[in-house]
Amino acid sequence: MYFHILEVEFNLFLVYKCALKLSGRTSVSKTISLWGQSLCRQFSLMLVNQPKLSYYLHPLLRWSKPGVHPDYHSARIVDFRWETDQMLSVWLEPVSSWAGFTPGQHLLVTMMHQGRYISRSFSISSSAALFTQQKQIRISCRIQPQGEFTQALAAGIATLPHLSISDAMGDFVLVPQADTAPEESIVMVAAGSGITPLWSILSSIRCWTLPVVLFYCVKNAAQAAFLAELKLLSAKQPLFDLQLIETQQTGRLNLVQQLQDRTNFSVHKAHYYLCGPAVMSRQYSEDLTQQGVAAAAIHTELFGLPVAASEGPVKQALMIQQGKVISVEAAAGVPLLQAAEQQGLSPRFGCRIGVCYQCVCQKKSGQVLNLRTGQISGDGPEQIQLCISAAYSDLQIEL
């Protein structure tokens, strides 16, 4: 590939030399010469440095569709609605190259904000039927007071023409009907915006064969998105049981206790779908495992980083940016991206949860703790994701 590129560049150079000879005019030739050299250089640089063919079209794409990322699919914003005072639903019509989704999956949404791309991962909250019939999907986003992406989305939603979306991904999907026994049931636990993939799954079930109970944990009913639709479903579908847990009144859900209190229910004959803050999902997973529930029967979708901040001495991270070395205090359990920002640095980032890989940079030495998996890295040079890595020893990182 590299030699082919050099060959292309050389041919271009020959064409430009011939043009000079044919023209035979010195003053013009000087201008053409400069122009030709610059063109050849730019062309070569562009070919050699761009990792993807689609990047060549980026300038054109940016001009025709400002803000569309060349790696992703463009999706037209069709409509939007506030589900609660904190949750915004956005209906999108992806381009025809977008391959569709399985209910429960999520995707990465990217937009241009203040001259750079920012990304966030969102679960699709609409039914499969909406996509098959109208070629639309809906994402529902909790607007975080400190969230750069969600704040920018809420502020710009009335005027934004489109967003960029990745392919749908993730395996938080309903087990195939063929893999479930008739005596089994499904238990879902949603906390806050964790309802989004579960509502997509529930609203896509066409043939109900198993009982489903949904424990929907919210501070109070006013914070419960899709509550009217869920109540409607529970009224018309006898196999669906909606349990709204208003934690402001009743406190945190004691899942095991609730399940033990149910008649004709065995914790071992159910599939569990847990979606919400990572700490909650981890706690309920542990509770169920202690009751002897098989790991394969517990399905989780985590919002946030599962490894809790740990205690420990502050480490020294030497961050090298454009040849300048900046010493950053990296507290245990704090993502290095956050630590760098607190020091006034501005490394590249997108989703901040380890999905988009925009924050990948080179660790030259030292060990990091992966806040998603809990794994500790080796000591040598390797690429790390700054947003989900915390210092485990003193470090050197090239930003």
Ligand code: FES
């Ligand atoms: S910012 Fe997306 S992976 Fe780190």
